[in-house]
Amino acid sequence: MLQVLRPALVLLALFTVLTGIMYPLTVKGIGQVLFPTAANGSAILRDGRVVGSALIGQAFTGDDYFWGRPSAAGNGYNARSSGGSNLGPSSQALADRVRETAERYGGPVADIPVELLTASASGLDPHISPVAARFQAPRVATARALPAAQVLALIDAHTEAPIGGIVGEARVNVLRLNLALDELAPRSGAP
């Protein structure tokens, strides 16, 4: 038994130091020096204040903002409690929730881009598709008193394309789009 115990104890201890302490700290060291923004959570600053992370979605409710996807993270976009709804394909609760969400947009349910009605896997999805952004453009343009063409152009400018047309999906970062919107036409009543 001692034949097993000594190598087991010693190797576990040494690999704990090697892979559990030195390895993560080395990655941290390299990351903090070479890619400090990413290593610290990709914060987005406006006027010196952190308004969010480029990778993490946040809740938008005002008519003058583009809305992201329904979120099952906590009470919605809780970035300490990630997760999906886990409602199954024949769940009555899912059907009810989709109907309820659709009321927010109005019009026939079939016309609403499906990702605006479905909860993301993480509850923190920062993106919507360009189609879903354009679908919301008339509402946002009206609320901001902007020409529709200008809002559509903003969406195009913020659309990320798949790599080589294959890897990934065309998408718009909702927070970045809304920041650009604020830049273009400050919110009425906002400071």
Place this chain on the structure above:
Amino acid sequence: MTLEGWMLIVGFTGLVALLARPVGLYLDAVYAGRATWLRPVLGPVESLLYGAAGVRPEQEQDWKGYALAIVGFSLLCTLALFALLRLQGVLPLNPQGFAGVAPNIAMNTAVSFVTNTNWQAYAGEGAMSHLSQMAGLTVQNFVSAAVGMAVAVAFARGFSRRSAQTIGNFWVDMTRSILYILLPVSLVLAVLFVALGMPQTLASSLQATTLEGQAQDIAIGPVASQVAIKMLGTNGGGFFNANAAHPFENTGPLVNLVQMLSIFAIGAGMTIMFGRMVGSERHGWALLAAMGALFLIGTGVAYWAEAQATPALIAAGVDPGAANMEGKEVRFGVSASALFAAVTTAASCGAVNAMHDSFSALGGMIPLVNILAGEVIVGGVGAGFYGILVFAILAVFVAGLMVGRTPAYLGKKIEARDVKLAVLAILAAPLAILLGTAFAAATEVGRAGVLNAGPHGFSEILYAFASAAGNNGSAFAGLTATSDFYTYAQAAAMLAGRFLIIIPALAIAGNLAAKPTAPASAGTFPTSGPLFVGLLAFIILIVGALTFFPALALGPLAEATAGVLY
């Protein structure tokens, strides 16, 4: 479905095939102790480790010695991780001030990470201190993967050696797996991931005030280092609850692609390593071809199924042609979500970039079937490889029965003892899965954890036990698995699925190594051609189908055909 989606799936499979050979050659060199380009740097470290541990690398073990070392080491790892999780509240690197993990969850998690399952009965960002994530979970990601790789190499030696009494030295095989393969590759991957946006910090939170003036407290931490090894070692345990769907754990399509490739890299390479070891690379390619065929079929079905709206969405008025985006992320879309689901369950990874519970009935059945097939479609690092070799033994046995000859594989006669051990290894997981599922479905404690009603609830239970016994770790995550019943039953299933396969596999290896190698004759069933590839794939499917069809009929198949909401 789009052409681009299919191109991603086929292109990914092609990339895996391209990776297999270089990885296989490198693995072969590492385990044979030949010079590699990392040796000048790491050779001295390796010698130091052996010196401190009192390991004499040239002193090999027979299969019993090898198995004893694995069991002893795993037991120690389980106890150490359990202690760390219980004590995290009074240990450093706990900026969130988390208390010690509850006893049943700590036990479940310790078993889960030591068996390379990484089933998570906790939410990472809400329960684990940085110290637990780094010095506990990340360490087990490395060593549990290394244990699987060591067993695979020892198993391969059973075929490559003649009239030998030993199958290698476990401590050496494990140390080399970590030092020359897992650690350097993880380091490169982790830095790449940070470059592509993944956090790596000891801070625990990023405080923001959203555009609409709400406070948003964003959990961060040493994510990249854990994600790199969780993929490469097919562990799958996420830093965050949402796992690889969380934007911090899977920042974009490129990271997603690299993660999928790292899940398959070692498992695919092992087939070629095996071919080199037994002196016939063709035999390695034959195994990989059987895996590839099964993989493409499953992935295709999942993609097709997920590209349509589910009954729940249609009932709410959604266009039936719209994709099932419930539980999926926009940056991955349907094709990369279906592909990831197939990859993570074909290998025993268990990381998820979409919520399998919200997949359509048939789309969700594919990950389940991949696990139930024994995770031999590439499979977990090491585990998938010794898994498919066990099936190969069964396949040549069946072929031998059909033509009335003594079965042989790579010149080794496959005899009664080998077949009995192979059947034991093949039956261990199904037994744990079906008994566990039946008990849970029949009792109040089992049904209490279910989220979705109807057949889908049964699927949640079946998936949980399949995931545990298959050492996969992914979940139909609606199931609440924190009760005493689930934590202990799942731990038992994980142990059965790990050690009741490893021990018979090593026994077969010892048995085969001791045999002489007979040259192939005109009567030998060829085991590197398309006929064998087809037979092997067929055996895997038929064993899986005969074992699990009734259970699948009660769950996903019933749901797919019922057409009603629950």
